[in-house]
Amino acid sequence: MLAFKIGVRFLTHGRTQSILILVGIAIAISIQIFVGLLIDSLQRTIVDRTIGNSPHITISSSTDVSTIRRWQQIAYEVEHTRQVKAFSPSATGNAFVEKENRDLPVLVRGFPFSSVDRIYNIRNAIYDGKEYSSRQEVLVGRELREELELDVGDKIVLSLPRGGKVTLTISGFYDLGVSSINKAWIFTYLDTAQDIFEFGDRVTSIEMTIEDIFQADTVASQLEQNLNNDEVVIENWKDQNQELLSGLEGQRISSAIIQIVIIASVVIAIASVLAISVLQKSPEIGILKAMGINDFNASLIFLYEGFLLGLVGSLAGLVLGVSLLYAFVFFTTSPDGTTLIDLYLDYGFIVRSWLIALTASTVAGVIPARKSLKLNPIDVIREG
Amino acid sequence: MRGIIELTQVNKVYHGAVDSQVLFDINLSFEAGTCNAIIGVSGSGKTTLLNIMGTLDFPNRGDVLIDGKLVNNMTKNQLACLRNETIGFVFQFHHLLPEFTALENVLMPHLINRWRPSQEVLKRADELFDMLEITEVKHSLATKMSGGQQQRTAIARALINNPKIILTDEPTGNLDSETTDKICQGFREINRRYGTTFIVVTHNHLVAEHTDRIIEMRDGRIISDTKSDV
Numbered sequence: 001m002l003a004f005k006i007g008v009r010f011l012t013h014g015r016t017q018s019i020l021i022l023v024g025i026a027i028a029i030s031i032q033i034f035v036g037l038l039i040d041s042l043q044r045t046i047v048d049r050t051i052g053n054s055p056h057i058t059i060s061s062s063t064d065v066s067t068i069r070r071w072q073q074i075a076y077e078v079e080h081t082r083q084v085k086a087f088s089p090s091a092t093g094n095a096f097v098e099k100e101n102r103d104l105p106v107l108v109r110g111f112p113f114s115s116v117d118r119i120y121n122i123r124n125a126i127y128d129g130k131e132y133s134s135r136q137e138v139l140v141g142r143e144l145r146e147e148l149e150l151d152v153g154d155k156i157v158l159s160l161p162r163g164g165k166v167t168l169t170i171s172g173f174y175d176l177g178v179s180s181i182n183k184a185w186i187f188t189y190l191d192t193a194q195d196i197f198e199f200g201d202r203v204t205s206i207e208m209t210i211e212d213i214f215q216a217d218t219v220a221s222q223l224e225q226n227l228n229n230d231e232v233v234i235e236n237w238k239d240q241n242q243e244l245l246s247g248l249e250g251q252r253i254s255s256a257i258i259q260i261v262i263i264a265s266v267v268i269a270i271a272s273v274l275a276i277s278v279l280q281k282s283p284e285i286g287i288l289k290a291m292g293i294n295d296f297n298a299s300l301i302f303l304y305e306g307f308l309l310g311l312v313g314s315l316a317g318l319v320l321g322v323s324l325l326y327a328f329v330f331f332t333t334s335p336d337g338t339t340l341i342d343l344y345l346d347y348g349f350i351v352r353s354w355l356i357a358l359t360a361s362t363v364a365g366v367i368p369a370r371k372s373l374k375l376n377p378i379d380v381i382r383e384g
Numbered sequence: 385m386r387g388i389i390e391l392t393q394v395n396k397v398y399h400g401a402v403d404s405q406v407l408f409d410i411n412l413s414f415e416a417g418t419c420n421a422i423i424g425v426s427g428s429g430k431t432t433l434l435n436i437m438g439t440l441d442f443p444n445r446g447d448v449l450i451d452g453k454l455v456n457n458m459t460k461n462q463l464a465c466l467r468n469e470t471i472g473f474v475f476q477f478h479h480l481l482p483e484f485t486a487l488e489n490v491l492m493p494h495l496i497n498r499w500r501p502s503q504e505v506l507k508r509a510d511e512l513f514d515m516l517e518i519t520e521v522k523h524s525l526a527t528k529m530s531g532g533q534q535q536r537t538a539i540a541r542a543l544i545n546n547p548k549i550i551l552t553d554e555p556t557g558n559l560d561s562e563t564t565d566k567i568c569q570g571f572r573e574i575n576r577r578y579g580t581t582f583i584v585v586t587h588n589h590l591v592a593e594h595t596d597r598i599i600e601m602r603d604g605r606i607i608s609d610t611k612s613d614v
Contacts, residue, residue, distance in 0.1 A: 002496055
């Protein structure tokens with residue numbers, strides 16, 4: 001208790017010195033928090049904008065017939081798998097749309113609307129018309145609409161590869177932000193697609209999204225194990241986006257290096273300031289030892305100082321770092337008002353960073369504490 | 385009768401480029417409740433002797449008994465505990481902690497092994513402030529006091545744990561004669577009131593004259609040991 005009180009008093013008495021080191025710690029930690037959160041937000045934004053509105057894991061047939069038997073059993077397993085946020089069976093097949101003696105290839109994708117919406121967020125992507133509500137209705141993408149000059153309520157004629165034609169009504173138009181999808185995909189009911197392509201009760205894939213997209217490979221292999229089904233193949237976005245992942249990994253490593261360097265500089269700064277403090281305070285420490293304070297309690301003074309500097313400095317740095325991030329996001333908006341990056345506050349990272357800074361600051365106090373252990377009262381008293 | 389401090393065949397050598405022996409076979413005993421002075425010129429070994437009696441320094445040879453306990457083989461923590469409970473120090477430089485008030489400085493030895501001061505100790509602190517005539521600076525920071533007030537605060541600090549022994553090294557070295565006289569009278573008053581044993585190392589014969597016994601040292605040896613009629 002006395003050591004704590006003395007540590008506090010040493011810090012509050014040498015106010016200018018303490019404020020300077022606190023500002024130093026706060027700035028360093030704020031940069032560490034800012035860089036860490038910024039890189040994290042940037043990564044999540046890239047991933048979100050690249051694969052956010054698409055399935056994270058897809059189960060498809062590995063057999064020649066390209067459809068999955070007894071898919072309900074697989075769907076049941078998927079539904080009961082941890083981490084799975086949304087899933088949907090899909091019946092997908094190729095078709096053509098005629099335009100001025102030209103056949104445009106399209107992909108007819110049949111989904112129950114409610115579940116496809118949870119994967120592709122399609123309800124928000126509909127910019128004209130409405131969702132399909134009968135088995136004869138479809139949703140068409142923006143680019144295909146422009147190509148074919150279509151309107152809500154128009155009929156669209158699909159030519160099927162096996163021969164024959166199907167006419168469907170357009171209930172609305174969507175824009176998923178990806179031109180290749182907008183140009184090729186036609187959404188309709190699962191039953192409609194199954195009928196058109198004569199799949200019967202079968203589906204061509206089961207698609208799903210999961211809570212933590214970076215766990216896609218783990219969840220996929222867990223599913224593979226649970227299903228133990230040779231007739232299906234399970235793919236996840238990570239396997240399909242290796243280049244993106246290696247880019248993100250590079251970012252993550254550089255961010256980690258920056259953070260380590262910052263923490264190291266905080267430790268060195270605190271340790272050097274406290275080491276000077278031991279020299280400055282050696283008469284007082286000497287007399288305390290002469291009065292009967294033991295070496296351990298004398299050294300605790302400097303550990304407490306390191307801890308307190310770390311506590312206050314890192315908390316201030318934390319607030320400053322998060323504020324910097326908000327300011328960055330606020331000031332880097334595109335002309336259309338959308339932000340350059342989406343803000344993600346990883347509270348786990350913030351708490352971890354704070355604990356690391358606090359531990360590092362306390363550890364920084366060990367060097368001066370060891371120095372004070374060696375302080376002999378007789379030397380101090382002799383020198384006056 | 386066994387003394388409160390007993391030194392037997394104490395020798396001290398400082399090792400360096402050239403070894404230098406500063407104490408030669410010192411045999412001394414101090415009775416409890418007495419007021420003693422050790423005088424001598426610079427380099428006579430009196431401060432080294434005081435530091436050895438205070439367990440701040442150690443003899444190369446010889447035994448040191450404090451309050452009946454042989455200190456030679458004690459651990460650092462045991463010695464710290466012994467100093468805290470049995471010995472009070474007053475040095476030429478007061479070494480008060482400038483971050484603390486006079487009262488906080490005085491209570492510091494008491495708080496080394498306790499959470500908070502007892503009412504009894506606070507009362508004792510008040511008594512010491514009264515006796516040493518420094519009540520008016522009780523709540524002042526050490527840096528806001530005069531040299532004499534700082535030194536008297538250091539004396540109050542040395543006395544707060546009611547130690548059996550007070551060791552002082554040139555306690556009036558930096559003070560004027562009037563303040564020196566006040567401090568010497570303070571020592572005598574404490575000695576009378578609490579039966580505290582005083583050992584005062586000094587150059588100043590006027591200070592030594594306030595004591596019961598004067599030990600004179602030269603070149604690491606005791607050359608005279610006389611009792612006065614104070």
